[in-house]
Amino acid sequence: MACREPLHGCIPILVTPFADDGSLDLESLEHEIDWVLAEGASGVACVAIASEGYKLTESERDAVIAASVRRVDGRVPVVASADGPGEEPAIDRARRAAALGADVLMVLPSYFVKPGPDAITSYYARIADASGLPIMLQDAPQLTGVSMAPALWARIAEATAGLRYIKAEGTPQGPTISEALRLCGDRVGVFCGWGGLSLLDALERGAIGNMPAPNFTRFFADVQ
Secondary structure, eight states: OOOOOOOOEEOOBOOOOBOTTSOBOHHHHHHHHHHHHHTTOSOEEESSTTTTGGGOOHHHHHHHHHHHHHHHTTSSOEEEEOOOSSHHHHHHHHHHHHHTTOSEEEEOOOOSSOOOHHHHHHHHHHHHHHHOSOEEEEEOHHHHOOOOOHHHHHHHHHHOTTEEEEEEOSSSHHHHHHHHHHHHGGGOEEEEOGGGTTHHHHHHTTOOEEOOOGGGHHHHHHHO
């Protein structure tokens, strides 16, 4: 049975284990999931940036999502990244992740051709509509080169009922988180990204959790 939101607390980004020949090591992924849950994780996220999702074929992405959903078995929500260089590839990934049992989709903006505000708004709205899942907007301008300010997040949230969360990766996070919550109100929950380096400030400003790498899950979970 799927475990749905709301998301909160420490949701580590699972690393993707590989065998010596470069193939997926799904058995080790299962052990990793069991370990982070024992350490206090309140959710897991897969095929994301820190998961090296950019190295995976489409069938490998599906295999990791399916294995994560199966191993979690409804104990906590599963967040799967589903984005792409344009709307259609992202929608395809989003639909597949939804069919495989993901609870929430974490979505970077398209960035191969830098989109404007209208294109970004359409992108998130179409992904939410096509997947039927809650969406987490992931803002990582230092990696994508696409800058999105809280005013644009609020515009996207207004146009996209499925947008439920924002993961703020940019720096400095504190003022950005405060402005996002001022503009969006209780329509969205904000997570602290970028390794949790700004976690204490983020929590004081109203963030509902963080999404670090898995190795320090216990410490981040205890802070929450």
